[in-house]
Amino acid sequence: MIIALIDIALLTFMGATAIAILRLRSLFAVVMLSGIYSLLAASMFVTLDAVDVAFTEAAVGAGISTVLMIAVLALTGERERTPSHTPLVPLIVVGLTGAALIYATFDMPAFGDANAPANLHVAPRYLNDSFGEVGLPNVVTSVLASYRGYDTLGEVTVIFTAAVAVMLLLGGRKGDDAGIKNEPEADAEANEGADADSDPKSGGGGTA
Amino acid sequence: MRHHRVLRVISKLLIPFIMLFALYVQFHGDFGPGGGFQAGVIMASAFILYGLIFGLENARKVAPPGVITMLVAAGVLIYAGTGYAGLLKGGNFLDYNVLAATPVGGQHLGILIIEFGVGTTVAAAMITIFFLFAGRER
Numbered sequence: 517m518i519i520a521l522i523d524i525a526l527l528t529f530m531g532a533t534a535i536a537i538l539r540l541r542s543l544f545a546v547v548m549l550s551g552i553y554s555l556l557a558a559s560m561f562v563t564l565d566a567v568d569v570a571f572t573e574a575a576v577g578a579g580i581s582t583v584l585m586i587a588v589l590a591l592t593g594e595r596e597r598t599p600s601h602t603p604l605v606p607l608i609v610v611g612l613t614g615a616a617l618i619y620a621t622f623d624m625p626a627f628g629d630a631n632a633p634a635n636l637h638v639a640p641r642y643l644n645d646s647f648g649e650v651g652l653p654n655v656v657t658s659v660l661a662s663y664r665g666y667d668t669l670g671e672v673t674v675i676f677t678a679a680v681a682v683m684l685l686l687g688g689r690k691g692d693d694a695g696i697k698n699e700p701e702a703d704a705e706a707n708e709g710a711d712a713d714s715d716p717k718s719g720g721g722g723t724a
Numbered sequence: 725m726r727h728h729r730v731l732r733v734i735s736k737l738l739i740p741f742i743m744l745f746a747l748y749v750q751f752h753g754d755f756g757p758g759g760g761f762q763a764g765v766i767m768a769s770a771f772i773l774y775g776l777i778f779g780l781e782n783a784r785k786v787a788p789p790g791v792i793t794m795l796v797a798a799g800v801l802i803y804a805g806t807g808y809a810g811l812l813k814g815g816n817f818l819d820y821n822v823l824a825a826t827p828v829g830g831q832h833l834g835i836l837i838i839e840f841g842v843g844t845t846v847a848a849a850m851i852t853i854f855f856l857f858a859g860r861e862r
Contacts, residue, residue: 567757571749575765580850583772587857651828652754652835660759661835665818668838669803671761672845679796679849686856 522563530556541596543589551582564627568656638663728777735777742770750843754832760839764846771847772854780858789855792848799845803838810834 533553537546554577561570625632642659650658660668750763775783807818815822820834 568759568762571757571762572765575762575769579769580765580772580854583769583776584853584857587854590858591860649827650831650835652831654753654755654757656757657753657759657835657839661838662820662831665807665820665834665838668842669800669807669818672800672803672842675849676796676800676845679845679852682853682856683793686860 519563523560526556526560526563530560541598543592543594543596544586546596547582547585547589550585551578554578554581731777735773739770739774742766742773746770746843746847750839751836753839754835760842760844761846763839764843764848765850767843767847768850768854771851775854775858780855784855787851789852792851792855795844795848796852797845799841799843799848802841802844806834806837806841 530553533549533556537549537553540546540549554573558570558574558578561567561573625634629635642655642663646652646655646658646663650662652658746763746767749758749766750760753759753763771783771787774786806820806823810819810822811817813822818834818838820830821827823830823833
């Protein structure tokens with residue numbers, strides 16, 4: 517009963533945050549609100565007993581990505597341009613996709629159903645035998661690090677690849693870690709930036 | 725941020741505890757929620773907080789970008805190296821059972837090492853991405 521009330525409260529807050537994000541034009545406020553949204557999602561994962569996922573969501577969604585977004589805001593404008601196109605087509609696309617996803621959930625087993633396919637395949641073996649085979653009280657760690665160690669190696673490689681990609685895109689030559697002393701490129705980007713950013717900058721200046 | 729005395733004092737107080745908590749999450753992940761991924765992000769957030777409050781130049785002195793870049797690769801190497809250690813000891817790739825005298829002991833050792841690799845790569849990758857984003861000028 518209490519859990520249901522907490523769930524309703526969290527969902528209401530998430531909905532309110534999402535609507536506020538939609539309506540705001542100040543990107544700084546949008547970044548802050550998306551951090552709050554992540555924190556609410558993390559609380560939601562806690563009520564679903566997925567504390568490991570909640571931990572990740574709180575650390576990455578509410579923490580790191582907010583900081584990175586603010587770092588990006590320092591490079592671009594802080595106000596969103598008023599969209600020139602009508603929101604009708606995106607609204608229809610999002611509405612149809614959302615309706616299809618909700619329709620798909622009707623086929624899903626009830627939350628926590630013991631006869632759900634996910635609970636019948638390998639889950640019983642992990643829950644029953646993992647303590648004898650791996651010896652860890654936290655079954656999540658046993659599955660992630662041992663039974664599914666291959667997948668986790670892939671995930672770490674994904675993070676490695678992401679860091680390499682950001683280094684290639686934003687980093688400069690060797691020994692030039694800030695990536696700002698690359699004169700010809702920096703000049704070209706500055707010119708491009710001036711062309712592309714002239715509108716939001718002037719708009720932001722006008723309103724501020 | 726150089727003039728915000730409250731922020732500077734509070735973050736100086738907080739950063740050691742953030743790092744300690746990251747180490748706790750890293751090495752207590754076998755018993756409670758957490759693990760290398762979460763620990764890496766928390767460890768990186770300590771460095772990012774330092775960079776936000778005390779400036780990027782000081783943060784680069786604490787965590788030299790060259791070293792951090794190497795750590796990004798080192799974590800993956802630690803993880804994959806544990807897999808190959810299993811191969812060399814006569815098991816399958818990423819088979820921890822053969823790493824120690826008993827299978828359960830081997831599992832403990834293997835999970836501890838690969839979680840350390842995960843934490844290293846995640847922390848270093850997050851710090852690298854933050855340095856690169858924050859280091860760009862308009």
